[in-house]
Amino acid sequence: MARILSTSAFYLLIIFSLTLSLFSMILVSAEDHEFEKSMDLKLLGLKKEKLTHFRMYWDEVVDGPNPSAITIVQPSNSSQTTFGLVRMFDNRLTLGPERSSKLLARAQGFFGSASQEDVSLLMAQNFAFIQGKYNGSTITLMGRNTVFDKVRELSVIGGSGRFRFARGYALLTTTSLNLSISPDSIVEYNIYVLHY
Structure with missing residues (x-):
């Protein structure tokens, strides 16, 4: 009789151990597959959100021996709006509208002529800062x-470095463009960006 109890106790111990192990595996498995959790901003070193205004001049050179923008795809038809054109650029962003003005950042990205009705571009670009406290950071528009x-108006959709979690908008005003001479242009960018 004592032998039967010890065998029963042994089996109960095994069943209890297996149940406990299975429960532990389920808990660990649930933790391993968690894809979302709330976080405290301070854990990422983020403090108070602030609004910063930047005014820079976007200098695009299409013609000449050292262009800052090149055509990747030509339009396949004779569209008046250049529908289908795709251009990649690495343009200077300067303090003033003069070509000799101080370089602050580079506008790197592309645009495509996306409208059959008017000259309307779909633009995606990073403003990569190379000066001051924002050196190495980017704003994505x-x-x-x-x-x-x-x-x-373009949207600020993010950034890196000092502009992580950035959001805002940019207002663009062309200051120089004469298509009868050259497609080169200078555009004033006023960017309003919320960031930490």
Whole structure:
């Protein structure tokens, strides 16, 4: 009889151990597959959100021996709006509108002529800072640029470095463009960005 109890106790101990192990595996498995959790901003070193205004001049050179923008895809038809054109650029962002003005950042990205009705570009670009406390940080802009409107607006959709979690908008105003001479242009960017 004592032998039967010890065997029963042995089996109960095994069943209890297996049940406990299975429960532990389920708990660990649930933790391993968690894809979302709330976090305290301070854990990432983020403090108070602030609004910063930048004014810079976007200098695009298409013609000449050292262009800052090149055509990747030519339009496949004779569209008046250049529908289908795709251009990659690495443009200077300067303090003033003069080509000799201080270089602050580089605008690196691309645009495509995305409208059959008017000259409207789909633009995606990073403003990569190379000066001051923002050196090494980027602001990412994207949106619709209706080129011949007096003022256009792009969205700030993010950034890196000092601009992590950035959001805001940019107002664009063309200061120099004469298509009868060259497609080169200078565009004033006023960027309003919320960041930490």
